[in-house]
Amino acid sequence: MELRVLRYFQAVVQERNISRAALRLHVSQPTISRQLHDLETELGIVLFERGSRNIQLTDSGDYFANQVNQILALTDKTLANIHEEQDISGNIVIGSAEACSFLTIAQTINELQKHYPHIQTDIISTNADQIRTNIKSGYYDFGIVMEPGDKTGYDFMRLPGESRWGLLVTNHSPLATKDHVDLTDLAHEKLIISSQHGMTELLNDWLGGSATKMNVVATYNLLYNASLMVAAGVGSALCIDGIVNTNQSDLTFVPFAPRLTASTSLVWHHGQRHSAAAEAFLKQLSADINQPLP
Known part of the structure; x- marks a missing residue:
């Protein structure tokens, strides 16, 4: 063939x-x-x-x-990576979950461009399941996944910063005026949750095994689409803060109590042979966050 x-x-x-x-x-x-x-x-x-x-x-x-x-x-x-020039060129492909900590990656890409202007970085927004599949196939060089998560067989670097979990609701919802939402609030809501593998287990840990009793009416892959469902009245979305800009919109983010946060990690396959461009990216990120490479 x-x-x-x-x-x-x-x-x-x-x-x-x-x-x-x-x-x-x-x-x-x-x-x-x-x-x-x-x-x-x-x-x-x-x-x-x-x-x-x-x-x-x-x-x-x-x-x-x-x-x-x-x-x-x-x-x-x-x-593209084989035919790289002396100053290092080529493509880096990163599959990424939606998280505020991606700003660190963006800043690293900016610094990398100053040293190696011929490196192109391709960012694909997706979930952890697809990231693992495409890292294994070699299509993605790296993935950015939410913690906690199984990283068996992967090398990783923890990214700085945390995002807070909460509920995205319309401004007309009674919950929009509250400082926080708790388990009793969720019991009466139609919920839209992430389709990512392990989401139910994460919620069960936080809710004490009550996640199966929630009224889940829809799931989402990318939060922007979920925000449109919230605006349309489909339900309220369980999500992390800072992804959807609620300023001058009909939406409000209300954090959970007790507090539930999520961090992220950059992952790649253990023993993976990186291109020169991908290796340069790793070294730049390591320097930017002052964290040694695994």
């Missing part, structure tokens, strides 16, 4: 039409058609539903397309 053929396949998926893909790639339509047929034969599956003007993917084709996107993204990142 050649990378060239995978790029043909990716272009056809994106264009949904072999003719348009051929024009984009500057190759003939029969060449692409023949290569795709050979690819299906090699894989032993049907990738496209043929017959309509615009090509549609089969279920197997849709799965393969997602894998191809990751393969080609990893290939492009690897080639």
